[in-house]
Amino acid sequence: LCGQFGTATLDGYGCADMAGAIAAAGAALRYAQETQQSPLAHITGLATRVPSDNMVLDAITLRNLEITTGIRGEGDGNTLLAALDVTETSMGSRTMRSFLIGPLVRKAAIEERLDAVEWFVDHALDRQALRAALGDFADIERIAGRIAYGNAGPRDLSTLRDSLRAIPDVKALFSGDAPALIREALDAMSDHTRVTDLVDRAIVDDPPALAKSGGMIREGFNAKLDELRHLATTGKDWIAEFQQQERERTGIKSLKVGYNRVFGYYIEVTKPNLHLVPPEYERRQTTANGERYTIPDLREKEALIATAEERLTALEAEIYAELIRTLAEDVPGLQATARAVGLLDVYAALAENAARYGYSRPVIEESGRIIIRDGRHPVVERHLPVPFVPNDTDLDASDDQIMIITGANMAGKSTYMRAVALCCIMAQMGSFVPARHATVGLVDRVFTRVGAFDDLASGQSTFMVEMLELANILNNATPQSLVILDEIGRGTSTLDGCAIARAVVEFLHGKAVVGPRTLFATHFHDLIDLEDSLKRVKNFHFAVKDTGNEVVFLRKIIPGATDKSYGVHVAHLAGIPKKVTDRAMAILKEEAAREPSGGPRAPRYTQMLLVDTGEGVVEENPAVRELKNMNPNEMTPVDALNTLCRLQRLANGEDGER
Numbered sequence: 001l002c003g004q005f006g007t008a009t010l011d012g013y014g015c016a017d018m019a020g021a022i023a024a025a026g027a028a029l030r031y032a033q034e035t036q037q038s039p040l041a042h043i044t045g046l047a048t049r050v051p052s053d054n055m056v057l058d059a060i061t062l063r064n065l066e067i068t069t070g071i072r073g074e075g076d077g078n079t080l081l082a083a084l085d086v087t088e089t090s091m092g093s094r095t096m097r098s099f100l101i102g103p104l105v106r107k108a109a110i111e112e113r114l115d116a117v118e119w120f121v122d123h124a125l126d127r128q129a130l131r132a133a134l135g136d137f138a139d140i141e142r143i144a145g146r147i148a149y150g151n152a153g154p155r156d157l158s159t160l161r162d163s164l165r166a167i168p169d170v171k172a173l174f175s176g177d178a179p180a181l182i183r184e185a186l187d188a189m190s191d192h193t194r195v196t197d198l199v200d201r202a203i204v205d206d207p208p209a210l211a212k213s214g215g216m217i218r219e220g221f222n223a224k225l226d227e228l229r230h231l232a233t234t235g236k237d238w239i240a241e242f243q244q245q246e247r248e249r250t251g252i253k254s255l256k257v258g259y260n261r262v263f264g265y266y267i268e269v270t271k272p273n274l275h276l277v278p279p280e281y282e283r284r285q286t287t288a289n290g291e292r293y294t295i296p297d298l299r300e301k302e303a304l305i306a307t308a309e310e311r312l313t314a315l316e317a318e319i320y321a322e323l324i325r326t327l328a329e330d331v332p333g334l335q336a337t338a339r340a341v342g343l344l345d346v347y348a349a350l351a352e353n354a355a356r357y358g359y360s361r362p363v364i365e366e367s368g369r370i371i372i373r374d375g376r377h378p379v380v381e382r383h384l385p386v387p388f389v390p391n392d393t394d395l396d397a398s399d400d401q402i403m404i405i406t407g408a409n410m411a412g413k414s415t416y417m418r419a420v421a422l423c424c425i426m427a428q429m430g431s432f433v434p435a436r437h438a439t440v441g442l443v444d445r446v447f448t449r450v451g452a453f454d455d456l457a458s459g460q461s462t463f464m465v466e467m468l469e470l471a472n473i474l475n476n477a478t479p480q481s482l483v484i485l486d487e488i489g490r491g492t493s494t495l496d497g498c499a500i501a502r503a504v505v506e507f508l509h510g511k512a513v514v515g516p517r518t519l520f521a522t523h524f525h526d527l528i529d530l531e532d533s534l535k536r537v538k539n540f541h542f543a544v545k546d547t548g549n550e551v552v553f554l555r556k557i558i559p560g561a562t563d564k565s566y567g568v569h570v571a572h573l574a575g576i577p578k579k580v581t582d583r584a585m586a587i588l589k590e591e592a593a594r595e596p597s598g599g600p601r602a603p604r605y606t607q608m609l610l611v612d613t614g615e616g617v618v619e620e621n622p623a624v625r626e627l628k629n630m631n632p633n634e635m636t637p638v639d640a641l642n643t644l645c646r647l648q649r650l651a652n653g654e655d656g657e658r
Contacts, residue, residue, distance in 0.1 A: 120348045153207075158207050174186060186344075358434075372393040402517075405521040419434075444478055
């Protein structure tokens with residue numbers, strides 16, 4: 001690494017004591033050198049990133065939340081990256097990806113990005129003008145890399161020149177009121193006049209894609225090349241002129257200049273005119289009709305004409321290689337410009353999403369709260385034939401730390417939990433979020449455990465994979481983390497699974513005053529009792545409308561618990577044969593009849609079963625919802641007064657958090 005960067009130490013890169021990181025970086029550099037067969041001159045430094053600088057999203061979380069790839073693997077366009085990436089350049093697309101997989105954890109840095117995005121939201125005309133201008137930009141970063149490798153094609157240089165020429169027009173779009181990050185990006189974008197002038201003088205207007213094809217150097221750039229090109233294209237004209245001159249000089253009207261592969265160019269004189277042949281003619285061949293001759297001028301020109309094409313190609317390649325070596329000196333500046341273009345592209349793209357889909361600027365706090373009002377899933381909402389049903393979220397590491405979410409299959413539990421996680425990730429990457437309001441207390445890491453996957457290659461069952469992922473979560477989660485757990489313990493027996501699930505909730509709750517904010521979806525309905533024994537656990541469920549003959553999923557999360565999963569109903573929707581679903585329903589009734597003679601235990605849940613009255617469902621007022629869930633016995637007089645004021649604001653439709 002020191003040899004690559006031309007330094008005596010790596011102290012300046014902040015990794016002097018990171019032996020493992022240095023070894024990994026050195027191995028990556030060596031691999032790139034060997035595969036590219038190049039010294040990689042454009043790689044001039046490294047950046048040291050530590051977990052304290054970025055939110056940690058491991059491969060499991062990236063997969064489960066479908067950040068960059070679908071949960072079923074590559075090729076799935078239903079990802080957060082696909083939804084957000086409306087950038088106009090390849091540089092912007094790569095920057096968008098880096099923002100997504102490494103959200104920030106420093107409030108000031110996040111706010112700076114949000115300021116840049118908000119500026120583009122507020123300046124719609126400037127945003128559209130910038131995006132239109134960037135649409136014609138070449139991939140400056142990749143072209144700079146090819147220049148450093150020495151394999152940039154003539155067409156690369158032509159498109160690079162055109163892109164760099166557009167930079168002054170891009171910079172002219174912005175006024176002095178632009179926020180700091182936009183101004184920094186503009187300052188980093190150089191006009192690169194030296195590069196554009198050099199390419200303009202050297203490369204033709206419509207160059208070939210490959211240098212080996214020739215014909216890419218503009219006339220007038222190199223005198224020797226022009227001479228060879230002139231000779232190659234005008235050789236026949238010279239021969240014709242030479243033939244006419246010799247006829248006039250010798251008086252031999254039938255004199256001809258010919259060519260064959262054995263003797264090259266020659267002067268042919270018929271037998272009746274042999275007495276007119278000048279003494280300087282050198283005989284080369286006798287034929288039936290006369291003699292063939294040559295002279296020094298013809299031999300010299302023959303050598304030039306015969307090898308002109310070959311020498312033309314070689315010289316043009318040499319000139320082009322020298323041009324690439326000269327441009328390589330500008331690679332660092334080109335890379336800085338490419339990064340700046342990518343940043344502007346991303347800020348404008350995030351603003352475009354906010355304007356198109358009604359996203360709002362999140363409030364970033366150094367707290368344990370996550371408060372979302374009318375939150376939506378940024379990917380799912382774009383693929384639904386009906387409007388997406390938004391939901392609220394209230395999490396607090398020191399109060400409402402764990403939400404146990406029960407409810408019917410297909411009610412929307414997984415979509416809801418993923419939406420909360422994606423909202424936090426989007427907020428900390430610097431994006432507006434799909435919600436009416438969002439307050440995000442900084443998240444250091446998002447953990448997810450959803451779905452069922454085998455790892456048969458290493459001999460691991462579905463349940464083993466689940467336990468390994470769960471172990472990683474429990475061993476590494478901090479009070480600043482966000483944990484998404486969906487159906488923990490479903491891969492084993494009901495008794496074992498329920499025991500594991502209960503123990504996990506108790507562990508995450510712990511004995512401390514704060515813990516990782518957790519969304520815990522489950523069908524183990526025994527877990528709803530934890531709300532009574534663990535003070536930071538709250539029960540929630542998704543409402544359904546049950547007519548007796550039909551179940552309608554309302555997709556709305558409300559306080560309280562439920563013990564109905566409607567699994568047989570979902571099986572019917574999936575197309576399971578009616579005989580199977582009818583038999584399943586009969587078995588359920590048989591099991592219900594086997595309840596102990598004392599009757600079933602008193603329900604401790606508050607499931608919302610809405611009776612179909614033929615009218616639309618009226619949403620419960622948030623003030624009523626909060627009133628039902630408060631405990632007056634635990635309130636001081638001051639708390640009661642503050643709560644009363646907040647309830648009044650909620651009842652009036654105001655934000656109760658103020």
